[in-house]
Amino acid sequence: MLLGGQVLARSSKGNTEESTGAAHLLLMCDRTHIRTISDHETTFNTHTLGPLHRHRMDQHEQRIANLRLENEKCNKELEDLRQENRNLKSENSKLRSQLQDIQNELPSPEVRSPPQDSQNELPSPKERSPPQDSQNELPSPKERCGRQDSQNEPSTKDRCGRQDGQNELPGTKERMSKAVDHKLESSEESRESEPPTVLKKRVSKKHWVKLPFQLSSTEHDGQQPQETNADEPKSSRKQSEDVIKKPLKQCTSPAKGFSPWTQPKESLVSIGIDFGTAFTGYSFGFKGAKQIRQPKWGEEYGMNTPKTPTCILFDENKNFLKFGYDAIMTYTRQTRRNEAKKLFLFDDFKMELYGKVLHRDSMMTAKNGKKMRAMKVFSESLKFMKDHALDMIGKHTAGVTYSASDATWVLTVPAIWSSAAKQFMTEAATEAGLVTESEPERLIVALEPEAASVWCKQLPKEGFMEGDLTEAETIEQVPGTQYMVVDCGGGTIDITVHEVVEGGRLKELHRVSGNNLGGQTVDKNFIAFLREIFSEELFDEFEKNYPSELKRLMYDFSMCKRYEGEVLVQCPYNLQELARKVKDIEDYFEGNSDVEWESGSILLSGTKLRALHEDCIQGIENLMEEILEKSNLNVRCVLLVGGFALSPYVNGFVKEKFGSKYKVLCPVDAAMAVVNGAVMFGRMPNVVESRI
Numbered sequence: 001m002l003l004g005g006q007v008l009a010r011s012s013k014g015n016t017e018e019s020t021g022a023a024h025l026l027l028m029c030d031r032t033h034i035r036t037i038s039d040h041e042t043t044f045n046t047h048t049l050g051p052l053h054r055h056r057m058d059q060h061e062q063r064i065a066n067l068r069l070e071n072e073k074c075n076k077e078l079e080d081l082r083q084e085n086r087n088l089k090s091e092n093s094k095l096r097s098q099l100q101d102i103q104n105e106l107p108s109p110e111v112r113s114p115p116q117d118s119q120n121e122l123p124s125p126k127e128r129s130p131p132q133d134s135q136n137e138l139p140s141p142k143e144r145c146g147r148q149d150s151q152n153e154p155s156t157k158d159r160c161g162r163q164d165g166q167n168e169l170p171g172t173k174e175r176m177s178k179a180v181d182h183k184l185e186s187s188e189e190s191r192e193s194e195p196p197t198v199l200k201k202r203v204s205k206k207h208w209v210k211l212p213f214q215l216s217s218t219e220h221d222g223q224q225p226q227e228t229n230a231d232e233p234k235s236s237r238k239q240s241e242d243v244i245k246k247p248l249k250q251c252t253s254p255a256k257g258f259s260p261w262t263q264p265k266e267s268l269v270s271i272g273i274d275f276g277t278a279f280t281g282y283s284f285g286f287k288g289a290k291q292i293r294q295p296k297w298g299e300e301y302g303m304n305t306p307k308t309p310t311c312i313l314f315d316e317n318k319n320f321l322k323f324g325y326d327a328i329m330t331y332t333r334q335t336r337r338n339e340a341k342k343l344f345l346f347d348d349f350k351m352e353l354y355g356k357v358l359h360r361d362s363m364m365t366a367k368n369g370k371k372m373r374a375m376k377v378f379s380e381s382l383k384f385m386k387d388h389a390l391d392m393i394g395k396h397t398a399g400v401t402y403s404a405s406d407a408t409w410v411l412t413v414p415a416i417w418s419s420a421a422k423q424f425m426t427e428a429a430t431e432a433g434l435v436t437e438s439e440p441e442r443l444i445v446a447l448e449p450e451a452a453s454v455w456c457k458q459l460p461k462e463g464f465m466e467g468d469l470t471e472a473e474t475i476e477q478v479p480g481t482q483y484m485v486v487d488c489g490g491g492t493i494d495i496t497v498h499e500v501v502e503g504g505r506l507k508e509l510h511r512v513s514g515n516n517l518g519g520q521t522v523d524k525n526f527i528a529f530l531r532e533i534f535s536e537e538l539f540d541e542f543e544k545n546y547p548s549e550l551k552r553l554m555y556d557f558s559m560c561k562r563y564e565g566e567v568l569v570q571c572p573y574n575l576q577e578l579a580r581k582v583k584d585i586e587d588y589f590e591g592n593s594d595v596e597w598e599s600g601s602i603l604l605s606g607t608k609l610r611a612l613h614e615d616c617i618q619g620i621e622n623l624m625e626e627i628l629e630k631s632n633l634n635v636r637c638v639l640l641v642g643g644f645a646l647s648p649y650v651n652g653f654v655k656e657k658f659g660s661k662y663k664v665l666c667p668v669d670a671a672m673a674v675v676n677g678a679v680m681f682g683r684m685p686n687v688v689e690s691r692i
Contacts, residue, residue: 269408381432451680459474484662
């Protein structure tokens with residue numbers, strides 16, 4: 001009898017056999033029980049875990065299949081592009097060979113007898129053939145094909161130096177294939193539309209190619225904008241203007257403005273760089289698109305700004321490390337004191353080019369007291385902005401890689417800079433790789449107030465904080481409107497006066513002017529105030545031994561300039577420790593109504609913060625009054641632009657002083673007016689129709 005998994009024997013006979021049978025029966029029972037449990041588990045897995053597992057496996061297999069299909073598609077497209085590229089190269093090689101044969105068959109120069117001047121001005125073979133880099137960096141096969149047609153196949157007329165009135169030699173076109181005929185005729189038509197003066201003499205190899213500034217007409221050459229309150233002596237300014245005229249290691253004279261027919265070819269993208277004293281940024285706009293874009297900086301540090309601090313960091317061997325927020329954070333937070341003193345940190349260095357004799361070996365002093373070539377500091381900064389911009393642009397396009405040669409670069413400079421300073425920035429941009437010597441026309445150097453004016457004139461009334469512009473939608477829609485642009489930057493205050501003419505172009509009514517009393521002047525006044533509180537000796541020791549903490553202090557104060565009234569500035573730890581060695585920290589602030597000590601911070605009164613702005617405000621007032629007093633002007637509105645224009649003290653003063661007579665307006669994105677205008681300037685380099 002089977003009971004509860006056990007066998008019971010009722011008879012005493014055959015105990016051994018019964019026991020053996022019982023054991024066998026028990027074993028069979030256990031196996032049956034195990035099989036039953038296993039069947040239950042299998043049934044459970046089949047009905048629960050099985051379908052989910054199979055579903056996930058199916059998903060993975062489907063993804064793998066999709067990826068394989070996509071990979072095969074990409075490989076096929078890549079092979080098609082490579083084949084197309086090979087075909088283009090083959091066709092190009094054949095056309096070159098045919099053109100060379102035709103050139104060899106043409107009569108000698110003595111038979112053709114072109115004018116002597118035409119012979120002397122023929123471009124060299126190097127200039128006729130485009131640089132290899134520009135062919136390799138084109139964004140698409142379609143565009144590569146278009147450029148090769150126009151660049152690699154100059155017309156027979158251009159090679160022979162004939163002028164428009166001369167007859168073509170007989171038999172030339174009959175010897176060419178129909179494909180070559182078509183390309184030569186199209187090339188001749190485009191060249192005949194250009195004036196003969198487009199031919200230039202060859203540039204000596206030992207000199208840099210002149211890089212056009214695009215900032216004034218030829219009658220401006222050699223002249224400097226008017227300047228007020230500048231501490232630069234006249235002799236220094238004259239020397240600064242003359243130094244660039246003497247070749248110093250491949251130096252050239254200041255470049256002149258373009259003629260309309262030598263404008264750069266239309267680029268795929270226009271990129272504007274505002275290299276500011278305190279902050280630097282760029283914007284870009286694609287061909288045919290109205291939208292202008294810019295990146296956001298410092299998000300990894302809790303920031304979200306359209307510009308990054310003008311700060312660059314090199315290692316002890318003078319190799320580039322970081323720029324912008326990365327440079328500040330690396331220097332102030334991630335570097336020990338002894339290591340920081342080995343690094344080369346440059347910040348707010350743009351004004352190093354102002355009022356000084358400049359050459360390519362000019363030196364700049366870093367925070368550690370050591371020197372480095374100014375050209376390297378500026379060129380590495382521009383190179384970082386170039387690489388960042390091209391990388392950002394690539395993210396906005398589907399698989400198209402852009403190179404520097406695909407863009408028109410617009411670099412903005414203060415109006416009060418000398419020709420030497422502008423030429424220095426131009427050559428720094430060339431060294432940074434923004435342009436090459438073969439395509440210098442792709443770089444435009446624009447004045448900051450002019451770029452801001454180009455941006456503001458097309459803004460609707462919603463684009464200004466006040467929201468009350470005019471009855472028209474934009475300024476440029478009302479020809480005859482006169483307005484003043486006051487560009488309040490970190491290093492300079494620049495002012496220009498424009499009048500809108502037909503077609504939305506601009507006419508300069510007053511020569512650009514300015515001074516060096518920008519927002520950095522407030523920072524200098526704050527440092528001077530701290531020296532009064534803690535003493536010159538104590539602050540000198542802090543500045544020498546703890547440069548990273550000083551940098552952090554000034555960055556915190558720069559944020560305070562955006563507010564009105566009392567502000568709280570965190571006092572660096574080591575400044576406190578140095579001060580306590582002399583006396584209690586509270587004693588430094590006793591009896592001073594402008595400042596208080598509050599739990600490790602310096603509390604500045606609103607009155608004192610306003611006083612720190614006084615020099616800048618006075619400089620702005622003097623410049624504006626001097627211009628507005630001109631009897632021939634009928635200025636309707638004043639536009640405040642630049643990051644410093646957002647200061648409530650600057651903005652409030654201008655509105656209080658001039659608001660009763662003029663409409664004072666400030667764009668919503670005042671800090672971006674210059675760089676956004678630079679993008680538009682690149683699209684319309686002749687937007688300023690005339691200058692004084």
